[in-house]
Every structure is written in structure tokens, then in C-alpha cells.
Amino acid sequence: MDRLNKYLSRQKYVVHRSEGSPYRNFLLYVEEIYQVTVVYPIKYLFDIPLKYYEYFKSYKKKDIDNKNLKQFCNIIKEKHEINNEQQKCFCCYCRQDDMIFPLFSHFYYRKAKFKCNKKEQEEDIVLTLSCLKKKDKNFHSFFIQQNYNFFMLNVTLQQFDLNDEYFININDKSTLERKTYLLDSSNYEIDDEVFNVKIKFNVQKNYRNDDIEGNYLFVDSNIF
Incomplete structure (x- = not known):
């Protein structure tokens, strides 16, 4: 379990949208499994693409x-x-x-x-x-961690390429600007016009109760 926690804590460089981006929203785009990233666009949320x-x-x-x-x-x-x-x-x-x-x-x-x-x-x-x-597209990452009775999303302006596996796997801490969102099972929507981030998490009951902790990837909504 220590090894797993170490892995989950590595991707803390969180979100990113470049300044002046013409796109309005980020869309959730990935499933994270132990030691692997599998890409899913949100429109295929209920059907494996x-x-x-x-x-x-x-x-x-x-x-x-x-x-x-x-x-x-x-x-x-x-x-x-x-x-x-x-x-x-x-x-x-x-x-x-x-x-x-x-x-x-x-x-x-x-x-x-x-x-x-x-x-x-x-x-x-x-x-x-x-x-x-392989795609010549820029993807964006963030990590949600639990902090006492709520979840905390630290947003950092940073961009990376999905095809660059080394960059994805390292704990790159080069940040430009950071912002924190507080989330819980009753407050799981983010609509931030300043950062142009629009997120809604589907929280469900599991053996760990309501849980939105984990790694996520985003991509600009025009990618399809």
C-alpha cells in the first residue's frame, strides 16, 4: 500500500490551461488505474470507447x-x-x-x-x-487528495503532452500559479470562469464511502 500511495502522490501538478486559450471548458478525459493511464473522453462515460x-x-x-x-x-x-x-x-x-x-x-x-x-x-x-x-494534443492533469473531512484540488498552471510518458510519470513541480478548490460528496462541481475550469464529478458509494480522491486528466473541449 505504501508503494501505491507513493504512486498516487506523484501526480500533484494539477491542471492547466494556457493563457489566452480560446476554449471554454475542460472535460474529464481519463480513468486512472494503478500504474497506468487509460484515456476516455467524457462523452463515452457510460460506454467504453x-x-x-x-x-x-x-x-x-x-x-x-x-x-x-x-x-x-x-x-x-x-x-x-x-x-x-x-x-x-x-x-x-x-x-x-x-x-x-x-x-x-x-x-x-x-x-x-x-x-x-x-x-x-x-x-x-x-x-x-x-x-x-498517438495524438499531437496537450492533456492536463490534477490530483485530488483528502484533507480531513473534505477533498482538496490544487490547481497549478502547467501543460504536458500525453505522448511524453517520462514527463507524465515524474513528479514535475514546475508551477506557474496555484489555486485550491475544496470538495466533498455534496459539493462536487467546479465552475471557475477565471481559470476556465468546469468540472462535475460523479461521486458514488463504494467500500470507502463517498470518494472522489485520485488522479484525473483533462483536455480542451474542442479535441473532438
């Missing part, structure tokens, strides 16, 4: 054959990206102690693509490799 996957494959324990999980995935990831230069691939490690990303937990990975450690399976899926089309 299959068209955004160029490639998807699940691996069971017998496929890994006691190999190091990370090394195994890095090899197949690198091989696939070499053979398909226009794709960006991500590894999702399916473990029992993974935290369910609260916003999308109602999916329950219902199309059987994301069945990690489901009891009804003959064997647990321990790894999935998903590949998306």
Missing part, C-alpha cells in the same frame, strides 16, 4: 510463466510500439490490493476487457496491455 483502442490484450498467470511482471510488460510494450509507431501502449498490473478509481468504478470493466482478479475467472488476469493512437 473501443474506437480509441488500436490494440488490447490481457495476460494470465500462465502467460507470464513466473517472469518479472514489469520486465515482461516492458518487453511486449516496446516490441508492439516498434512494430506500430503510431501507437502508445500502457501496462496495467492487476493486483488484489489495487484501488478502484472512484469515478469509473461503476464500469466494473463490464465488457470483460478489464477483468482483473475476478472470482468467476478460471485464472486471474495479471496484466493488460492497451495501445492508443
Whole structure:
């Protein structure tokens, strides 16, 4: 769990819209799973956007054959990206102690693509490799953390490219300006005209009660 908390605390560079941007709103655009980022536009919130996957494959324990999980995935990831230069691939490690990303937990990975450690399976899926089309688009990130009885969203002006995996994974703290929003289960909407941020979180009951804690990505609304 310490390793998981360390990972979640790494993406604290939060939001970003460049000054003078012609776009009005940010739209929620991502599901965060342990050690992986899977892109979803908000308009597909209730339907997994299959068209955004160029490639998807699940691996069971017998496929890994006691190999190091990370090394195994890095090899197949690198091989696939070499053979398909226009794709960006991500590894999702399916473990029992993974935290369910609260916003999308109602999916329950219902199309059987994301069945990690489901009891009804003959064997647990321990790894999935998903590949998306590379895009020359700028994506924006923020991290929601719990602070006493409310959630706190620190907004920092910063921009990054989804295709730059190194930048996404490092804890880059170069900030320009910061703002804090306080959220809870009854106050989960942000409509800030100054920062041009418009967010509504779908809070749902789960084993951790009402929870909106986690990592999120945003993209300018004109991307589609």
C-alpha cells in the first residue's frame, strides 16, 4: 500500500490551461488505474470507447510463466510500439490490493476487457496491455487528495503532452500559479470562469464511502 500511495502522490501538478486559450471548458478525459493511464473522453462515460483502442490484450498467470511482471510488460510494450509507431501502449498490473478509481468504478470493466482478479475467472488476469493512437494534443492533469473531512484540488498552471510518458510519470513541480478548490460528496462541481475550469464529478458509494480522491486528466473541449 505504501508503494501505491507513493504512486498516487506523484501526480500533484494539477491542471492547466494556457493563457489566452480560446476554449471554454475542460472535460474529464481519463480513468486512472494503478500504474497506468487509460484515456476516455467524457462523452463515452457510460460506454467504453473501443474506437480509441488500436490494440488490447490481457495476460494470465500462465502467460507470464513466473517472469518479472514489469520486465515482461516492458518487453511486449516496446516490441508492439516498434512494430506500430503510431501507437502508445500502457501496462496495467492487476493486483488484489489495487484501488478502484472512484469515478469509473461503476464500469466494473463490464465488457470483460478489464477483468482483473475476478472470482468467476478460471485464472486471474495479471496484466493488460492497451495501445492508443498517438495524438499531437496537450492533456492536463490534477490530483485530488483528502484533507480531513473534505477533498482538496490544487490547481497549478502547467501543460504536458500525453505522448511524453517520462514527463507524465515524474513528479514535475514546475508551477506557474496555484489555486485550491475544496470538495466533498455534496459539493462536487467546479465552475471557475477565471481559470476556465468546469468540472462535475460523479461521486458514488463504494467500500470507502463517498470518494472522489485520485488522479484525473483533462483536455480542451474542442479535441473532438
